[in-house]
Amino acid sequence: MTQLQDARAGRITPEMELAAKVEGCSPGELRARIAAGTVVLPCNRNRKTDALCAVGEGMRIKVNANLGSSMDHAEVADELVKLRAAEEAGADTAMDLSTGGDIDAIRRRIIAESKVTLGTVPIYYAAVRAVREKNTIMNMTAEDMLEAVRVHCEDGIDFITVHCGVTREVLRSLEQCDRVCGIVSRGGTFLAEWMRYHRQENPLYERYDEVLDIAREHDATLSLGDGLRPGALADAFDRPQVHELNVLAELADRARKAGVQVMIEGPGHVPLNQIQAQVQMEKELCKGAPFYVLGPLVTDVAPGYDHINAAIGGAVAGMAGADFLCYVTPTEHLSLPTPVDVREGVIVARIAAHAADIARGLPGAADWDRTFSEYREARDWQKMLSECLDPKRAGEFREHIKAHSEDTCSMCGDFCVFKVREKAKR
Amino acid sequence: MTQLQDARAGRITPEMELAAKVEGCSPGELRARIAAGTVVLPCNRNRKTDALCAVGEGMRIKVNANLGSSMDHAEVADELVKLRAAEEAGADTAMDLSTGGDIDAIRRRIIAESKVTLGTVPIYYAAVRAVREKNTIMNMTAEDMLEAVRVHCEDGIDFITVHCGVTREVLRSLEQCDRVCGIVSRGGTFLAEWMRYHRQENPLYERYDEVLDIAREHDATLSLGDGLRPGALADAFDRPQVHELNVLAELADRARKAGVQVMIEGPGHVPLNQIQAQVQMEKELCKGAPFYVLGPLVTDVAPGYDHINAAIGGAVAGMAGADFLCYVTPTEHLSLPTPVDVREGVIVARIAAHAADIARGLPGAADWDRTFSEYREARDWQKMLSECLDPKRAGEFREHIKAHSEDTCSMCGDFCVFKVREKAKR
Numbered sequence: 001m002t003q004l005q006d007a008r009a010g011r012i013t014p015e016m017e018l019a020a021k022v023e024g025c026s027p028g029e030l031r032a033r034i035a036a037g038t039v040v041l042p043c044n045r046n047r048k049t050d051a052l053c054a055v056g057e058g059m060r061i062k063v064n065a066n067l068g069s070s071m072d073h074a075e076v077a078d079e080l081v082k083l084r085a086a087e088e089a090g091a092d093t094a095m096d097l098s099t100g101g102d103i104d105a106i107r108r109r110i111i112a113e114s115k116v117t118l119g120t121v122p123i124y125y126a127a128v129r130a131v132r133e134k135n136t137i138m139n140m141t142a143e144d145m146l147e148a149v150r151v152h153c154e155d156g157i158d159f160i161t162v163h164c165g166v167t168r169e170v171l172r173s174l175e176q177c178d179r180v181c182g183i184v185s186r187g188g189t190f191l192a193e194w195m196r197y198h199r200q201e202n203p204l205y206e207r208y209d210e211v212l213d214i215a216r217e218h219d220a221t222l223s224l225g226d227g228l229r230p231g232a233l234a235d236a237f238d239r240p241q242v243h244e245l246n247v248l249a250e251l252a253d254r255a256r257k258a259g260v261q262v263m264i265e266g267p268g269h270v271p272l273n274q275i276q277a278q279v280q281m282e283k284e285l286c287k288g289a290p291f292y293v294l295g296p297l298v299t300d301v302a303p304g305y306d307h308i309n310a311a312i313g314g315a316v317a318g319m320a321g322a323d324f325l326c327y328v329t330p331t332e333h334l335s336l337p338t339p340v341d342v343r344e345g346v347i348v349a350r351i352a353a354h355a356a357d358i359a360r361g362l363p364g365a366a367d368w369d370r371t372f373s374e375y376r377e378a379r380d381w382q383k384m385l386s387e388c389l390d391p392k393r394a395g396e397f398r399e400h401i402k403a404h405s406e407d408t409c410s411m412c413g414d415f416c417v418f419k420v421r422e423k424a425k426r
Numbered sequence: 427m428t429q430l431q432d433a434r435a436g437r438i439t440p441e442m443e444l445a446a447k448v449e450g451c452s453p454g455e456l457r458a459r460i461a462a463g464t465v466v467l468p469c470n471r472n473r474k475t476d477a478l479c480a481v482g483e484g485m486r487i488k489v490n491a492n493l494g495s496s497m498d499h500a501e502v503a504d505e506l507v508k509l510r511a512a513e514e515a516g517a518d519t520a521m522d523l524s525t526g527g528d529i530d531a532i533r534r535r536i537i538a539e540s541k542v543t544l545g546t547v548p549i550y551y552a553a554v555r556a557v558r559e560k561n562t563i564m565n566m567t568a569e570d571m572l573e574a575v576r577v578h579c580e581d582g583i584d585f586i587t588v589h590c591g592v593t594r595e596v597l598r599s600l601e602q603c604d605r606v607c608g609i610v611s612r613g614g615t616f617l618a619e620w621m622r623y624h625r626q627e628n629p630l631y632e633r634y635d636e637v638l639d640i641a642r643e644h645d646a647t648l649s650l651g652d653g654l655r656p657g658a659l660a661d662a663f664d665r666p667q668v669h670e671l672n673v674l675a676e677l678a679d680r681a682r683k684a685g686v687q688v689m690i691e692g693p694g695h696v697p698l699n700q701i702q703a704q705v706q707m708e709k710e711l712c713k714g715a716p717f718y719v720l721g722p723l724v725t726d727v728a729p730g731y732d733h734i735n736a737a738i739g740g741a742v743a744g745m746a747g748a749d750f751l752c753y754v755t756p757t758e759h760l761s762l763p764t765p766v767d768v769r770e771g772v773i774v775a776r777i778a779a780h781a782a783d784i785a786r787g788l789p790g791a792a793d794w795d796r797t798f799s800e801y802r803e804a805r806d807w808q809k810m811l812s813e814c815l816d817p818k819r820a821g822e823f824r825e826h827i828k829a830h831s832e833d834t835c836s837m838c839g840d841f842c843v844f845k846v847r848e849k850a851k852r
Contacts, residue, residue, distance in 0.1 A: 072836035073827045099841050127841070137846070180799045182847060189843040193850040231843075232799030233784065233792060269799075271792070272745050272785035298741065298781035300795040300802070303810065304819035308734050308774055312781055315724065315738045319698050333802070333810075335826040336836040348734055355724035355738055358659065359698035366659060366697070369726040373606045373658035373695075376726070376759070384729065384759075393730035400761040401499045410498035410762040415525055415553070417615040417657075420563070421608060424619040 002219040003041045005259040007034035015043050019052040023059055024364060033057055037252075038288040040159075040261040042093075042117050042221035047156030051116045053092045055263060056290035060362060061318045061353040062092035064119070064292075064326045065346050067110065070336050074101025076109055078339075085339040087115055089346035089390075091327070095119040095161075099128050111156050119159040119223065122148035123187040123204075137190055142203035149204075150214050159221040161265065162211060163187040164204040165247040166227035168195060174228065174240040181231035184268075188227020208251060212258040221261040223292055224248045229268035232300055236270045237278065249285040263290035266322065270296035275313060279320035292324040293317045306332035307345050311352040318356025325349050347390050354389075379407045379418050428645040429467045431685040433460035441469050445478040449485055450790060459483055463678075464714040466585075466687040468519075468543050468647035473582030477542045479518045481689060482716035486788060487744045487779040488518035490545070490718075490752045491772050493536065496762050500527025502535055504765075511765040513541055515772035517753070519584075521545040525554050537582050545585040545649065548574035549613040549630075563616055568629030575630075576640050585647040587691065588637060589613040590630040591673040592653035594621060600654065600666040607657035610694075614653020634677060638684040647687040649718055650674045655694035658726055662696045663704065675711040689716040692748065696722035701739060705746035718750040719743045732758040733771050737778040744782025751775050773816050780815075805833045805844050 006013050012027045016034070019041050020027040033039035039056030043049075055062050065086035067079055079098065086094050093116050098106045103125060111118060126148035130140035152160055166188050174183070174192075183189045191202055204211060215222050228244040230236040248264055255262035264286050270278055275296055282291045296313035297306060310328035318325065329337040329345035337345065357365035368387075375383040381398075388394045401410040408416040432439050438453045442460065445467050446453040459465035465482030469475075481488050491512035493505055505524065512520050519542050524532045529551060537544060552574035556566035578586055592614050600609070600618075609615045617628050630637060641648050654670040656662040674690055681688035690712050696704055701722055708717045722739035723732060736754035744751065755763040755771035763771065783791035801809040807824075814820045827836040834842040 070836055071839035071841075072830050100839065124841075138850075180796060181803050182843075184843050186838065186841055186843055189846050193846060197850065232802070233795045234799060272741055272781050273787075299777060299784065299815075301780070301798045301813075302777050302815045304814070304816050304823045305774065305777055308737055309777060309781075311734055312738050312741045312778060315698055316742060331823045331826050331837075334820060334824040334835055334837075335829070338826050341826065348731065351725060351728050351731055351735060352738065354727070355698050355735075358725065361699075369658065370606060370660045372727045373660060376658070377607045387727075388730070389725075389728045390730055394760060397730045397757045398760040400757050400764050400767065403761070404498050409760055410496055411757075411760075412612065413497035413526065415497075415550075415612055417608075417610050417612055420615050420619060424564075424623065 002216055002259050002261060003034055003043065004256065004261045007031045015041060015052055018050065019054045022052060023054055025058065029058070030054055036288065037256045037262070038290065040221045040263050040290050042158035042261065043219065044153065044156045044158045045219045046154060047111065047158065051114065053117045055324045057288060057323065059323065061322070061356050062324045063090070063346060063349045063353050064093045064095055064324065065091040065342055066095050066097050066326065068097035069100040069103070069106055071100040073336050076102065076106050079106050080109060080113055081339045082342045083110055083114055085342045086346050089343045090350050091116060091346045093117040093119060095121070097121055097124060099124050103128055107155060117158045119161065120152050120157045121161040121187050121225070122152045123163065123190055125152065127190045138194060138197045140194060142207065145203050146207060146210055149211055153214050153218040153220045157220060159223050161187065161223045161225040162204050163191055163225040163227040164202065164208055164211065164251050165224060165244040166191045166202050167205050167247055168201050170228060170240055170244045170247060171195065173243040177238050177240055179238065180234045183227060184231025185225060185227045185229055187225055191227060208254065212255060212260050215260045216258060221263065222255055224251055224262060224264050226265045226267065229266070229294070231269055233269050233271050236267065237274050245282065245285060252286045252289045263292050263324065266291055266293040267296045268294060269300055270298065270313060272298045272313065272316060275316045276320040279317055279322050283321050290323040291321065292326065293322045294326040295328055297328070303333045304330060306330065307348045311348045314349060314352035315355045318353055319359040325353050351389065377418055379416070381407070428642055428685050428687060429460055429469065430682070430687045433457045441467060441478055444476065445480045448478060449480055451484065455484070456480055462714065463682045463688070464716065466647045466689050466716050468584035468687065469645065470579065470582045470584045471645045472580060473537065473584065477540065479543045481750045483714060483749065485749065487782055488750045489516070489772060489775045489779050490519045490521055490750065491517040491768055492521050492523050492752065494523035495526040495529070495532055497526040499762050502528065502532050505532050506535060506539055507765045508768045509536055509540055511768045512772050515769045516776050517542060517772045519543040519545060523547055523550060525550050529554055533581060543584045545587065546578050546583045547587040547613050547651070548578045549589065549616055551578065553616045564620060564623045566620060568633065571629050572633060572636055575637055579640050579644040579646045583646060585649050587613065587649045587651040588630050589617055589651040589653040590628065590634055590637065590677050591650060591670040592617045592628050593631050593673055594627050596654060596666055596670045596673060597621065599669040603664050603666055605664065606660045609653060610657025611651060611653045611655055613651055617653060634680065638681060638686050641686045642684060647689065648681055649689050649691055650677055652691045652693065655692070655720070657695055659695050659697050662693065663700050671708065671711060678712045678715045689718050689750065692717055692719040693722045694720060695726055696724065696739060698724045698739065698742060701742045702746040705743055705748050709747050716749040717747065718752065719748045720752040721754055723754070729759045730756060732756065733774045737774045740775060740778035741781045744779055745785040751779050777815065803844055805842070807833070
């Protein structure tokens, strides 16, 4: 039985108990939401772990950190350092997107060592193997793609991105459009080029029932990838994007009917004024399926600052109902991230998620802010520096220019408003 | 004649000509908006400069950088370094908020050397002088406050923040409320404590006609300060805040009648879901007066990241109609900023402003993004690294992990979507 099947049967599993406790909601409420398909609880039954994080309606917005090697840098040990950096910075989940070096070893070490929920994109695995063993991605077979899904599910991956919505029909919509950046999803690109070359339908669509069978067997949650996500503001909310989402909505229905947990992936590069509508569209079309967004980035021109760019879009998406933010690091579009970049990416995404939790009225979300502001009013620097989002950074920045007095900072000195007021009261 | 009086008389001044050219709008359109009071063109007639930047409806959203010494760090030369950092990073305006060292010398050197529109908060000057010459802020006189306004206007400051809305009635509203952080505006605090001590009305309110006379004489633009801005999410949108804004709306009317250009300052710490309403409230109450916001910060708990926090709030405020973003630096709430912090603050605020310009459909705003995305599609790294928002940062980050090939980055290597597609086409 999957968590979804259990939930529908009215059973509260030990995993639901634990996740509800972490979330601060009742197990019954969590069960009902999982049964309705508005929350997923990714927990592959092959994985022995307490890492549990419920994603969806009424839950705290979660943050994912992408890890993974590339052909330019592939060291198992370095991926584990990034994993630890992500976990220590407060990531709720991590995805291993490795495409370089011993990708099996990296994935299995991450599974063994991680304390958080884990995801992957199996088509990367199939593509890397095809290039290595058969010279080119084009020589990948449909069976190779399904095999990749199987291997990752058997290894214990909690959620897998599958680009099942990149259909021939959707690609026809794309051809009729004049996109600036075409397809920017890697999985989407591999599949689209394979489909064009072989003049065949997407195997992950055509053989979706087999994908569902594998996922159900291990209770891996499907994250339906948006292969057609816009990679430029100019491409946002166009016909291929909406067409694919419509296909994903149908596939989400089929997943639920098959007892498989499912969420939907979202853009991408989106002008700020379109974000709310994008989220509402997903929520309506996909009957409240949890929405997992990458960014969105609200401008194309800010490489070096795309973590901030994504925080702007992610906060607004979260306020509008997105449930799960994939972090973006400062090196997005420029380089594989270092552990320092990973840390920065997670913290900044957490700011966006927290701001959105407050905005959508998540019970208790604003309590941290109220308590923290009480420390500020009291000039309790010890508490401010220990209870803020990133004590390490705050402590460093307080030293940029030292204050002459322990109870103020060097910005205002004795003109500190709280100090002036306290003095006037005496 | 002020720019407002000229505009009302149907005259297009040389300053309007130049500002319209910079803005890319017609001088006639700019004149009409200035006449209507929905745009200000701060340009003190005592200042010889080409620095011209129109702020308001239909204009590009502008970014201000706060400079200034404190008692903990007061070097004229260092303020000039920060000024240059702000200008080079693309700030449209700068404010000198000095409260330490030779504040006259700092202000005058900044006026002499700046290439951008300049603002100050004259009450700081009055407060610092009172502490130095009369032992305490409480010994400041009403005449001292007006004298500060006069000195700054005579020196050539283009816009001045005056907290004329901190009235006794507004302070009564405050007393009835249970704020977590009371008043966090420095000017507001100085005035409120002075008013309580002397049991007198705010001289800047009581003698507002004199303030208007001075401003009109030099064509200094008034920036009506929000002394009661919320300094904690818990305090946002409460009675004192709205009460003060209502007073500012009346004062804005009176300024326009007196031929004085006027804009309104806004919060502060505001939950993300309140920002749109806050902006609409200002625009309606104040008859479209340009709105100058400090942040808003969307969480209280992120010291060390308040520039990002402010970018989230600023982008949403800009989309809702705010016209002018005051940057926040990474050291906000922790320390006076260094030149590096100033640079970071300006760039991040520019990202928010640009995203909001695109969102509200400013003509031409999205062109940069489209062109940039064309470089990305073409893998034109030279152009990407020279035409992005911050070429210096992008170049550095591209080196975090070096790519093996010139035409990709180390994130995807040969799995670069653009490269895979190009290869497949051949």
